[in-house]
Amino acid sequence: MPDPDLRVAVQAAEGGLRIELAGELDVATAPELRSRVDEIASAEGDAWIDCTELVFADSSGLDTLTRLAKSLRAQDRRLVLTNVRPMVRRAMDVLQITELFDLEEAP
Numbered sequence: 318m319p320d321p322d323l324r325v326a327v328q329a330a331e332g333g334l335r336i337e338l339a340g341e342l343d344v345a346t347a348p349e350l351r352s353r354v355d356e357i358a359s360a361e362g363d364a365w366i367d368c369t370e371l372v373f374a375d376s377s378g379l380d381t382l383t384r385l386a387k388s389l390r391a392q393d394r395r396l397v398l399t400n401v402r403p404m405v406r407r408a409m410d411v412l413q414i415t416e417l418f419d420l421e422e423a424p
Contacts, residue, residue, distance in 0.1 A: 323349045331364025333394070339396035341375075342378030348391050358388045369400040374408055386417040408418050 323346035326337040334357055336352040357364050364385070374382075386396040395404060401409070409415045 322346060325350055325353050325355040326410060327356060328355055329360075330365070334360050334364045336364060336366045337370065338366055338368055342374040344375060346383045347378045350378070354381070354385050356399050357385060358392070363391060363395040363397060365397045365399060365414065367399050369406060371402065371405060376407045376408070376412060379408060379412055379414060380383070381384070383417055390417070397421055 322340045323342055324339040324340075325336070328335050336353075336357065338350070340346065366382075382396070382398075389396050394419070399421045401420055406415075406420075409418075
């Protein structure tokens, strides 16, 4: 059964930050990520978010990612999402926000 909570792990990495999201990013859990946005936006370099364990994202959760992407873009930085599950990718496509992110598969 999927974890209905969200876990956010942020760590420094070469060239920026690595963030791991696990669980569900929705209206109930988006504040957990929002509480870390200032930390991410004020760091140096790009931000890579590993979505391997992100099992669900609704429009509220994706809005938080969109705001973070726009904030980083305004600083000439990138927000890279890796290993986005098909269900989350479909939600991004429906909301027409996919172009705000660099999408990659982890090696």
